Amino acid sequence: MTVRGAMDLPVVGMVGGGQLSRMTHQAAIALGLSLRVLADATHDSAALVANNVVVGSHTSEKDLLAFADGCEVVTFDHEHVPGELIRAMEAAGHTVLPSSAALRHAQDKLVMRERLHHLGAPIPPFAAITTKEDLEAFGDEHGWPLVLKAATGGYDGKGVWIVDSLDDAAPVLGSGVRLLAEHKVPLQRELAAVVARSPYGQAAAWPVVETVQSDGICVEVVAPAPGLSEERALEAQGLALRLAQELDVVGVLAVELFETADGLLVNELAMRPHNSGHWTIEGARTSQFEQHLRAVLDYPLGTTTLTAPVVVMANLLGGAGDPDLDKRLHLLFAKDPALKVHLYGKEVRPGRKIGHVTALGNDLAETRARANAGAHYLRTGEWPTP
Amino acid sequence: MTVRGAMDLPVVGMVGGGQLSRMTHQAAIALGLSLRVLADATHDSAALVANNVVVGSHTSEKDLLAFADGCEVVTFDHEHVPGELIRAMEAAGHTVLPSSAALRHAQDKLVMRERLHHLGAPIPPFAAITTKEDLEAFGDEHGWPLVLKAATGGYDGKGVWIVDSLDDAAPVLGSGVRLLAEHKVPLQRELAAVVARSPYGQAAAWPVVETVQSDGICVEVVAPAPGLSEERALEAQGLALRLAQELDVVGVLAVELFETADGLLVNELAMRPHNSGHWTIEGARTSQFEQHLRAVLDYPLGTTTLTAPVVVMANLLGGAGDPDLDKRLHLLFAKDPALKVHLYGKEVRPGRKIGHVTALGNDLAETRARANAGAHYLRTGEWPTP
Numbered sequence: 011m012t013v014r015g016a017m018d019l020p021v022v023g024m025v026g027g028g029q030l031s032r033m034t035h036q037a038a039i040a041l042g043l044s045l046r047v048l049a050d051a052t053h054d055s056a057a058l059v060a061n062n063v064v065v066g067s068h069t070s071e072k073d074l075l076a077f078a079d080g081c082e083v084v085t086f087d088h089e090h091v092p093g094e095l096i097r098a099m100e101a102a103g104h105t106v107l108p109s110s111a112a113l114r115h116a117q118d119k120l121v122m123r124e125r126l127h128h129l130g131a132p133i134p135p136f137a138a139i140t141t142k143e144d145l146e147a148f149g150d151e152h153g154w155p156l157v158l159k160a161a162t163g164g165y166d167g168k169g170v171w172i173v174d175s176l177d178d179a180a181p182v183l184g185s186g187v188r189l190l191a192e193h194k195v196p197l198q199r200e201l202a203a204v205v206a207r208s209p210y211g212q213a214a215a216w217p218v219v220e221t222v223q224s225d226g227i228c229v230e231v232v233a234p235a236p237g238l239s240e241e242r243a244l245e246a247q248g249l250a251l252r253l254a255q256e257l258d259v260v261g262v263l264a265v266e267l268f269e270t271a272d273g274l275l276v277n278e279l280a281m282r283p284h285n286s287g288h289w290t291i292e293g294a295r296t297s298q299f300e301q302h303l304r305a306v307l308d309y310p311l312g313t314t315t316l317t318a319p320v321v322v323m324a325n326l327l328g329g330a331g332d333p334d335l336d337k338r339l340h341l342l343f344a345k346d347p348a349l350k351v352h353l354y355g356k357e358v359r360p361g362r363k364i365g366h367v368t369a370l371g372n373d374l375a376e377t378r379a380r381a382n383a384g385a386h387y388l389r390t391g392e393w394p395t396p
Numbered sequence: 397m398t399v400r401g402a403m404d405l406p407v408v409g410m411v412g413g414g415q416l417s418r419m420t421h422q423a424a425i426a427l428g429l430s431l432r433v434l435a436d437a438t439h440d441s442a443a444l445v446a447n448n449v450v451v452g453s454h455t456s457e458k459d460l461l462a463f464a465d466g467c468e469v470v471t472f473d474h475e476h477v478p479g480e481l482i483r484a485m486e487a488a489g490h491t492v493l494p495s496s497a498a499l500r501h502a503q504d505k506l507v508m509r510e511r512l513h514h515l516g517a518p519i520p521p522f523a524a525i526t527t528k529e530d531l532e533a534f535g536d537e538h539g540w541p542l543v544l545k546a547a548t549g550g551y552d553g554k555g556v557w558i559v560d561s562l563d564d565a566a567p568v569l570g571s572g573v574r575l576l577a578e579h580k581v582p583l584q585r586e587l588a589a590v591v592a593r594s595p596y597g598q599a600a601a602w603p604v605v606e607t608v609q610s611d612g613i614c615v616e617v618v619a620p621a622p623g624l625s626e627e628r629a630l631e632a633q634g635l636a637l638r639l640a641q642e643l644d645v646v647g648v649l650a651v652e653l654f655e656t657a658d659g660l661l662v663n664e665l666a667m668r669p670h671n672s673g674h675w676t677i678e679g680a681r682t683s684q685f686e687q688h689l690r691a692v693l694d695y696p697l698g699t700t701t702l703t704a705p706v707v708v709m710a711n712l713l714g715g716a717g718d719p720d721l722d723k724r725l726h727l728l729f730a731k732d733p734a735l736k737v738h739l740y741g742k743e744v745r746p747g748r749k750i751g752h753v754t755a756l757g758n759d760l761a762e763t764r765a766r767a768n769a770g771a772h773y774l775r776t777g778e779w780p781t782p
Contacts, residue, residue, distance in 0.1 A: 017742070017744065019739070020722065035445070040738045040739070041737065059446070060445070061444055061449070295678075295734055295736075296733075309726055311729075317703050334404070335403050336404065336406065339427075339695060343695050343697075344696040347697065347698050351427065353428025355429075357403075364403070365428065
C-alpha cells in the first residue's frame with residue numbers, strides 16, 4: 011500500500027533518526043512532504059521534529075518491512091542497515107534508494123576498494139588482512155606506519171587505527187574484526203566531491219570542498235576548496251559523477267578524497283546527505299537534503315550554484331559541562347548576526363556532533379574565522395583568541 | 397510549567413496550523429527547536445509536519461490556556477484569536493508575543509486607523525460607519541466609489557467591498573458587521589515594508605517589496621520594489637520601524653502600503669510572518685520565519701541582506717480539477733532547475749493559497765517571468781504564452 015499526503019504527493023521514508031533525517035525533513039516540508047522516519051527512540055534528533063515517526067530497529071526485518079509498507083521510497087540516514095535486510099525490503103517489492111547493490115560500496119570498505127580498483131579509480135594501495143603474515147607482507151611492501159580499518163561499521167574516526175608495527179597492530183588483529191590495511195598516504199589535504207544522481211540517470215555536482223578533520227572527525231568544510239585548480243576540481247567532480255553512475259547510486263553521493271603531490275585518491279564513499287554538504291543549506295541554491303529527496307523521487311535535480319563566493323561550515327561538537335546553549339546562542343547572535351546556526355536537538359555529550367554553524371562571505375580568512383569562532387563559542391562559552 | 401527540549405532550549409507555541417506555522421516550524425528545526433502548534437485538525441498544513449501538535453480551538457479559552465501551559469512563549473499564525481482570550485493567557489502568566497495590546501491593531505482595522513491617525517502616520521481618509529447617514533456624509537466628502545471594510549475578520553480580499561453608491565452599499569450596511577469607510581485611493585502600486593522587533597527593542601528591516609494583488613489576493617511579491625527611490629524606501633522602512641516601536645510589536649510586522657502620487661499611505665498591518673515576506677526564505681540571509689522566532693525568544697535578530705539582486709515570489713493558488721501536482725512538479729523542475737517550490741500540504745481548492753514559488757536572479761523581467769510561469773504551470777498544467 012502506498013500512502014499519499016493531502017496533496018497526493020509521495021511519502022518518503024528515511025531509516026534512522028539522526029540529524030541527517032532531521033535536516034531532510036526540513037527540506038521535505040518545502041516540497042509538500044513530511045518525512046516518515048524510522049527512529050530508535052522518540053528523542054532521536056529527527057523524531058523530535060517530524061510528524062510521521064515510527065519507533066523501531068534498523069536491524070529488525072519486521073520493523074523495516076512494516077516501515078517500508080507506507081512509503082513510496084525508502085532511503086537512509088546512515089549505512090548501518092544490514093545488506094540482507096535491505097534486500098528483504100527490495101524482495102518485498104519496496105523501492106529502496108540507494109539500492110542494496112549500490113549501498114554495499116558505502117557499507118563495506120573492502121568491497122568498495124575492490125570495486126574501485128577494478129574500475130581503475132585512484133585509491134591508495136590496500137589489502138584485505140586476515141593474519142599477522144598478511145599485515146607483515148603489506149607493511150614490508152608499503153612501509154610503516156600504515157592504516158588499519160574495520161571493513162564495516164566505522165564512522166567519525168572509529169574503526170580506524172594508525173599502527174607503527176606488528177606489535178602495535180596486535181590488539182586490533184586479535185579482535186575478530188574484518189580488516190583491511192591501507193598505505194598511509196602523504197596527503198596534502200582532504201577534499202570532498204558531493205554529487206547527486208536520480209534513477210533517470212541525471213546527475214548534478216556541487217563545487218568541490220576542502221574538509222578539515224581533527225581526531226578523525228570533520229570539524230570544518232570550506233566551499234569551494236581554496237586554491238583548487240579548475241582542472242583538479244573538474245577531475246574530482248568527474249570522478250564522483252563516474253562513480254555514481256558505475257555504482258548505480260541514487261541520491262547524494264559524497265566522495266571523500268585525499269589530495270597528494272601525485273593527484274587525487276578516493277578515501278571513502280557515503281551514499282546519503284553527508285557532513286561535507288551541510289554548507290549547501292544556505293550556501294547553494296539547492297541543498298543536499300532537497301537534492302537527495304529530488305533524486306530518490308526521480309524529480310529533476312536542482313541547481314547547485316553557490317549563493318556566496320565563500321561558504322564555511324564548522325561542526326559544533328559537544329563540550330564539557332552544562333553548555334546553557336540558550337544563553338550562548340543569544341550572545342553569539344549578538345556578536346555575528348549573519349551566522350547561520352543549526353542545532354540538532356541532541357543531548358550534549360563531549361565530542362558528539364550536536365550542530366553546525368555556517369558563515370557566508372567574500373573573504374576566505376574572515377569567513378573561516380567567523381564560522382570557527384561561532385562553533386568554538388557555542389562549544390566552550392569563550393571567544394577564541396585572535 | 398515550562399517544558400524544555402533535549403538541548404534545554406525553549407518551547408515556542410504557535411496558535412494556528414496554517415502555512416505560516418508550517419514554515420515557522422521549518423525555521424525552528426534549525427534553531428534546535430520544535431514548534432508546538434495549536435491546530436484545528438490533524439490535517440492542517442503545519443500539523444502534517446510538526447511533532448508537537450495540539451488539536452484544539454483558537455476560540456476556546458480552555459484550549460488556549462492548556463496549550464500555553466507548556467510554552468516559553470506563545471505566538472500566532474493568524475489574527476483570529478479573540479482579544480479577551482489573549483488577555484486571559486496573559487493574565488494566567490503566559491508570555492504572549494505580540495501582546496494583546498499590540499495585536500489589536502492588526503485585529504481591528506478601526507482601532508488601527510484611529511491609533512495611526514493619532515500617531516500622525518499617513519493613512520487614507522476613513523470613518524467608522526454605523527448608519528446610512530454616516531456613509532452618505534463620508535461619500536459626500538471623499539467621493540464615490542469608496543471602500544467599505546469589515547473592522548475585523550477579513551483576509552485575502554474577504555471583508556472588503558468597493559461600493560459605488562448608498563444603494564450598492566445597502567446589503568453590507570444591513571449585515572450587522574462593524575464597518576469603516578475608506579477613501580478609494582488613486583494608488584500607483586502596493587508596497588510592503590516588513591520588519592521585526594524584539595522585546596529588547598532591537599529591530600531589523602528587510603528591503604521594501606512591491607506586492608501585486610489580483611481579486612484582493614496577493615499573487616506576486618518583488619524584492620526589492622522595482623524603481624523605488626532610496627529616499628522612499630527609507631521612508632517606508634522608517635515608518636514600519638516606528639510603528640513597531642509605537643505599537644510595541646514583538647515579532648514580524650508587515651506594513652502594507654499604498655504608493656500614490658502624493659507619497660505613501662498605510663493600508664494594513666500584520667503582526668506575524670506575512671505573505672509579502674515568503675521570498676526571504678531563500679532571498680534573504682535571515683528568513684522572516686527564523687526572525688519571528690528570534691524576536692519572540694528575544695534573541696538578537698539576524699542579518700536581512702538579500703542573497704540575489706532580484707527575488708520574486710509568486711503565490712500558487714489552487715486551480716480547477718485534479719492537479720496531479722507530483723507530475724507537474726516533475727515537469728516544472730525539468731524546465732527550471734533553479735526555481736524554489738514550497739507546497740503547503742493543503743487540499744487543493746480553487747483560489748486557495750496552496751504554495752508559492754520563488755525565483756532568484758539578476759534581471760527583473762526574467763526573474764518575474766520565471767516565478768510567474770512556475771506558479772501558473774503548477775496551477776494550470778500549461779506554460780504561459782510568452
